[in-house]
Amino acid sequence: MIRIFLILIYIQYIYSYQSNKPCDESWWKTATFYQIYPKSFKDSDGDGIGDLQGVIEKLDYIRNLGVTGIWLSPIFKSPEKDQGYDISDYRDINPMFGTLEIFQQLVNEVHKRRLKIIVDFVPNHTSDKHEWFEKSVNREDKYEDYYIWKGDENSTGPPNNWISNFKFSAWEWNENRKQYYLHHFLKEQPDLNFRNHHVRNEMKDILSYWLVQFNVDGVRIDAVPFLIEEKNFRDEPRSNDPTATEIDYEYLNHIYTLNQPESYELVYEWRAHVERTSAISGQEKICMSEAVQPTDMVIPYYGSADGSRLGAHFSFNFILLQELKSTSNAKDLANLINEWLNKLPTKYTSNWVLGSHDVHRVATKFGKERVDLLNMLTGFLPGIQVTYNGEEIGMENGPVPCMFGHDHVYNCTTYPNISRDFERTPMQWDNSKCAGFTNVTRTWLPVSYKKLECNVFDQEKNAKSHLNIYRDIQKLRTLLKQQTQIQLKVLDKNKNILEIVRFNNAMEGHRKTDIFEMILNYGNESVVVPITEEPPFQVMLRSGNSPKKCGEIINGKHITMDPYEAIIFRPTKRLPQK
Ligand SMILES: *[C@@H]1O[C@H](CO)[C@@H](O)[C@H](O)[C@H]1NC(C)=O
Numbered sequence: 001m002i003r004i005f006l007i008l009i010y011i012q013y014i015y016s017y018q019s020n021k022p023c024d025e026s027w028w029k030t031a032t033f034y035q036i037y038p039k040s041f042k043d044s045d046g047d048g049i050g051d052l053q054g055v056i057e058k059l060d061y062i063r064n065l066g067v068t069g070i071w072l073s074p075i076f077k078s079p080e081k082d083q084g085y086d087i088s089d090y091r092d093i094n095p096m097f098g099t100l101e102i103f104q105q106l107v108n109e110v111h112k113r114r115l116k117i118i119v120d121f122v123p124n125h126t127s128d129k130h131e132w133f134e135k136s137v138n139r140e141d142k143y144e145d146y147y148i149w150k151g152d153e154n155s156t157g158p159p160n161n162w163i164s165n166f167k168f169s170a171w172e173w174n175e176n177r178k179q180y181y182l183h184h185f186l187k188e189q190p191d192l193n194f195r196n197h198h199v200r201n202e203m204k205d206i207l208s209y210w211l212v213q214f215n216v217d218g219v220r221i222d223a224v225p226f227l228i229e230e231k232n233f234r235d236e237p238r239s240n241d242p243t244a245t246e247i248d249y250e251y252l253n254h255i256y257t258l259n260q261p262e263s264y265e266l267v268y269e270w271r272a273h274v275e276r277t278s279a280i281s282g283q284e285k286i287c288m289s290e291a292v293q294p295t296d297m298v299i300p301y302y303g304s305a306d307g308s309r310l311g312a313h314f315s316f317n318f319i320l321l322q323e324l325k326s327t328s329n330a331k332d333l334a335n336l337i338n339e340w341l342n343k344l345p346t347k348y349t350s351n352w353v354l355g356s357h358d359v360h361r362v363a364t365k366f367g368k369e370r371v372d373l374l375n376m377l378t379g380f381l382p383g384i385q386v387t388y389n390g391e392e393i394g395m396e397n398g399p400v401p402c403m404f405g406h407d408h409v410y411n412c413t414t415y416p417n418i419s420r421d422f423e424r425t426p427m428q429w430d431n432s433k434c435a436g437f438t439n440v441t442r443t444w445l446p447v448s449y450k451k452l453e454c455n456v457f458d459q460e461k462n463a464k465s466h467l468n469i470y471r472d473i474q475k476l477r478t479l480l481k482q483q484t485q486i487q488l489k490v491l492d493k494n495k496n497i498l499e500i501v502r503f504n505n506a507m508e509g510h511r512k513t514d515i516f517e518m519i520l521n522y523g524n525e526s527v528v529v530p531i532t533e534e535p536p537f538q539v540m541l542r543s544g545n546s547p548k549k550c551g552e553i554i555n556g557k558h559i560t561m562d563p564y565e566a567i568i569f570r571p572t573k574r575l576p577q578k
Pocket residue numbers: 044045046439440
């Protein structure tokens with residue numbers, strides 16, 4: 001009884017502490033962003049394709065998840081050669097998703113619910129159907145150098161050996177202009193020339209358009225490593241990858257096309273511009289950058305090494321997404337977390353990502369048993385959490401027969417393992433014929449039969465479902481905010497048990513007050529482990545497969561961890577004050 005009373009006082013203390021802070025200050029630093037893949041989220045008009053009105057219909061669901069905001073994958077006008085990453089008009093909405101009016105309504109509805117909204121910003125390249133490209137082909141005034149053109153009618157081949165991310169030469173011949181243009185992705189995605197000041201200004205205007213005029217809260221900047229290329233267009237040297245053939249991207253070491261100093265510089269410029277839009281609108285707007293690169297290359301997108309320039313508010317941390325395997329152990333996991341935290345200067349905000357529209361579903365990659373454990377982990381680690389839609393219910397890859405595939409880049413026939421169609425199947429809202437995604441049977445990608453065992457409707461009813469545990473994590477995150485320090489420890493000889501302690505020693509000398517601790521068993525065997533902190537402990541949250549109860553008090557110095565079990569708890573005894 002007394003204990004419950006103390007907890008109530010404690011919670012009150014936390015809330016009163018927060019309410020004394022200036023309203024909304026750096027709201028993003030402890031945010032959870034929910035990534036929506038609009039085509040697969042919710043169809044409102046019965047064409048089998050998700051749309052913005054569908055997102056509006058599901059905003060209450062999103063608010064009830066307890067997340068901070070949504071990030072929408074591209075929704076702009078596009079011929080859809082690369083699922084909207086080939087934009088033909090940066091200032092308009094793809095009619096399949098809706099209109100500018102519906103988008104404005106979405107922004108308003110999001111804000112009404114005290115949520116935030118982030119849109120994708122794809123500056124490296126446009127669609128070849130963008131009017132800028134057409135004007136550039138025709139050498140129209142001002143537009144002539146909007147893209148990267150090389151060679152002439154007498155050229156006998158591409159200007160250099162650069163290779164596209166999607167295989168083959170990064171150069172495409174244009175018969176009208178009689179020159180080659182550069183494209184790091186598809187040939188329908190010509191690279192913009194950021195050495196041209198008109199292009200630089202256009203992009204800033206587009207940022208203002210969405211951030212100020214439409215009042216969105218931030219942008220996610222796509223593919224920043226590719227922004228600017230070395231200006232002498234030198235050939236790139238061979239890589240050491242023996243498996244790569246001449247046409248493969250991996251064949252070369254991309255020293256002249258990736259992460260060039262000017263690309264970082266451009267991100268810093270955009271940050272300054274985003275700050276200006278914050279000043280104009282009186283609200284803190286943010287930018288996040290996407291670089292699927294080694295950590296050492298990713299971190300400078302946060303800001304310059306000398307600290308004089310700020311870059312993205314956060315640069316996506318893909319270390320877990322790329323390196324963690326189902327066969328990893330807790331030691332590997334600890335090493336990955338430590339590698340990131342040790343390299344990230346403490347003044348920057350960390351972030352954790354496990355899923356996206358480009359990688360296989362978490363449940364498929366790591367096993368269904370690890371869904372809660374991994375959602376709890378990314379929610380427990382300090383900083384920002386990013387969740388790809390469907391991961392909160394532990395959706396698995398959907399089966400997509402190749403004839404129904406849509407990933408033109410990684411064609412299902414040619415790339416049976418890396419086609420991205422599988423993680424893009426429609427959201428499973430219920431177990432009805434079309435999973436509550438739409439009211440028609442023909443959907444752009446097939447609805448997975450797994451809707452029968454994995455859907456929102458059923459999980460609503462079960463307190464220990466992935467969905468409800470995900471909601472509990474979001475609630476707990478409001479308590480975790482103050483604990484900025486972290487310690488990691490592998491507890492057992494088999495290296496499958498990871499203990500993570502969060503505390504705050506910044507405010508009160510070196511006293512570790514208000515400790516939160518997570519223990520997870522990444523392995524498939526039950527293990528008894530000693531806990532580092534002094535008992536008793538109170539269980540705050542546990543994975544669905546855990547026999548422990550929320551609120552339960554644990555008195556022993558040892559704890560039994562079932563296979564794939566995760567718990568978050570708190571020592572209930574305050575440590576003696578020094
Ligand atoms: C599906 O829903 C849309 C929008 O409510 C409606 O216009 C359409 O007629 C419905 N289609 C079917 C097959 O029920």
